[in-house]
Amino acid sequence: MDFKIGVLPGDGIGPEIVEQAIKVLKAVGEKYNHSFELTYAPVGATAIDQLGDPYPESTHEVCMNSDAVLFGAIGDPKYDNDPKAKVRPEQGLLAMRKKLGLYANIRPVTTFQSLIHKSPLRQDIVEGADFVVVRELTGGIYFGQPRGRTEDLKTAFDTCVYTVEEIDRILKLAYSYAEKRNKRLTVVDKANVLGTSRLWREVAQEMEKSYTDVETDYMFVDNAAMQLIQWPKKFDVMVTENMFGDILSDEASVITGSLGLLPSASVGTHTSVFEPIHGSYPQAAGKDIANPIATVLSAAMLLESLDLLEEAAAVRKAVDDSLEAKVVTEDIAEGKAYKTSEVGDWLAQNLLEPSLT
Ligand code: IPM
Ligand code: MG
Numbered sequence: 111m112d113f114k115i116g117v118l119p120g121d122g123i124g125p126e127i128v129e130q131a132i133k134v135l136k137a138v139g140e141k142y143n144h145s146f147e148l149t150y151a152p153v154g155a156t157a158i159d160q161l162g163d164p165y166p167e168s169t170h171e172v173c174m175n176s177d178a179v180l181f182g183a184i185g186d187p188k189y190d191n192d193p194k195a196k197v198r199p200e201q202g203l204l205a206m207r208k209k210l211g212l213y214a215n216i217r218p219v220t221t222f223q224s225l226i227h228k229s230p231l232r233q234d235i236v237e238g239a240d241f242v243v244v245r246e247l248t249g250g251i252y253f254g255q256p257r258g259r260t261e262d263l264k265t266a267f268d269t270c271v272y273t274v275e276e277i278d279r280i281l282k283l284a285y286s287y288a289e290k291r292n293k294r295l296t297v298v299d300k301a302n303v304l305g306t307s308r309l310w311r312e313v314a315q316e317m318e319k320s321y322t323d324v325e326t327d328y329m330f331v332d333n334a335a336m337q338l339i340q341w342p343k344k345f346d347v348m349v350t351e352n353m354f355g356d357i358l359s360d361e362a363s364v365i366t367g368s369l370g371l372l373p374s375a376s377v378g379t380h381t382s383v384f385e386p387i388h389g390s391y392p393q394a395a396g397k398d399i400a401n402p403i404a405t406v407l408s409a410a411m412l413l414e415s416l417d418l419l420e421e422a423a424a425v426r427k428a429v430d431d432s433l434e435a436k437v438v439t440e441d442i443a444e445g446k447a448y449k450t451s452e453v454g455d456w457l458a459q460n461l462l463e464p465s466l467t
Contacts, residue, residue, distance in 0.1 A: 112145045113416055116176035116381070118169065120154040121199060122390025123400035123450075124182025130402035130454025131180060131409040134428070137458040138413065138421045149176065153206065154184025154199035154390070164202025170209055173381050178412045181385035182405065187392050207247050211379025213276065214283050215245040216411075217359045217387055218373070219342075221366055224433045228367030228442055231339065236365050239342035242291070243362060244284040245355025247376055249276045250306070252352045272306045272351065277313040283377075284349035285317070288324045294346035295326045298334045298354055310351065331358070338362055359387060368441050370401025373408035375415065382415050384408040398449040401439040403429055406457060428460045435467070 117132065119125040132148065139146050151169040152160050161168070164184070173179050184199045206212070220240050221229070229236045254269035281297075288295040297314045299307035311328060318326040329337070331354045338345065338358060342365050350358065363369045369388040376383045386404030394400045406429060413422035432438065437456045440447035448456070460467040 112147065113178070114147050114149065114176045115412075116172045116179040117148050117150045118153040118173075118179060118181045119150070119156075120182040120184040120390065121156055121186050122183055122392040122395040124154075124184065124390055126396070126398060126450050127386065127400055127402040127405040128180060128182040130450060130457070131405040133454045133458040134406050134425055134461065135180075135409055135413075137461040138418075138425065141424070141461055142418070142421050144418070144421075153181070154202045155186035155189065157202060158197055158199060162197075164197060164199050165205040165209070170206070173206065173210055173383070176381050178415055179381055179383040180405075180409060180412060181383050183386065183388065183390035185390040185392070204252060206383070207376060208253065210376075210381055210383065211248065212376040212383060213246060213248045213378040214280055214376065215243075215247040215355065215359075216287070216375045216377065217243040217245065217355075217362070219243065219359075219362045219365055222371070222430070222433050224430075224436075225367045225371075225442060229365055231342075231365060235340070236342060239345075239365050241342070241345035241362075242287055242347050243355060243359045244280065244287060244347060244349040245359060246272075246276065246280045246349075246351050247355075248352075248378070249273075250352035270304065270306050270351075270353075272309055274309065274313055277310050278317070281314055281317050281349060284347055285321045285324055288347040289321070292346040293324045295321075295324050296334070296345060296348045297326065297328050298331050298348055298350035298358065299328070300331050300354070301328070302330060306351065334358060335361060339364070363387060368401060369404075370439070370441050371403050371407070373404050373411050375408070375411045377415075382412075384412040384415070398451055399440055399447075400450050401441050402450050402453055403432075403438075406454075424461060425457075428457045431460055431464075431467070432456055437467075 119128040151172040251270040254271035257268045299310045301307040301311045372387045410422045410425040
């Protein structure tokens, strides 16, 4: 079959890690007889430098015309310490989420047997942990109006806004994941303090009645932050608002042992976007040392979204094999550390000619 894939490498290590996922996609295409038509487009600081806009209209069109989008990372330190910068790379990511209607970010957290000992948490705590964070992605304090500064610049403000519709659609999606998994849903909020959280809880308590096969529980975000680390195995699907989800999903990555291993999918109204959960890691850019696995696993999620289930399983197996064979980058290496590009080559080779790896 033919598929159109938008490729947005972005900044920092983005281009290097995306290149490895593309090697893997090409190998999948060759092995299973699919053609992936790749269209590259700039995003983030790269797009500001080229076109003055972190999410240019031309890039949006590429996304709208694709069956799925593979995204690397954005962010460049030259913008980080300039509070007056008019346009920031991160705005590109937020604009993309908003314009593509990507209201849900799905972040699965699983452990890899060969890496359990890499987690800073005790083995018996993390072994077997397997849950999904469903993060609301286009609402809340990231987008609410008004936001800004007073004229004297001495006061700054952001606004957290949620409508019933926004809460309703993300909860429905979270319930659909819970139904397919172990039928437990944890709704994370701060309903003891925030009005938006109380609305979340109200909507969830009503919806809970129509999902009798799913066990719903409610947890304040501070408590969830603690339980996630202490008893990660008790979670199945966790759903939460934008900023809580941002924080909790980074926290959850610790369970796996490296931020370089976790993929994500952003889904909603238009084309879905698949990206690693880590950032652009500018210190490593161009050094061929970044871990490409999170992006390769994002490509596996991309294949699943196209209903290429066998192909996705083959990619996951190749990743497991590479971890077993210790063909890994320096963040998780114990003996020899492989380069980013070597890991990508190995994975592609393993898919096409396993006997040679
Ligand atoms: C993420 C990132 C982004 C976010 C930043 C880069 C704007 O941390 O995708 O989790 O906060 O959503
Ligand atoms: Mg984040």
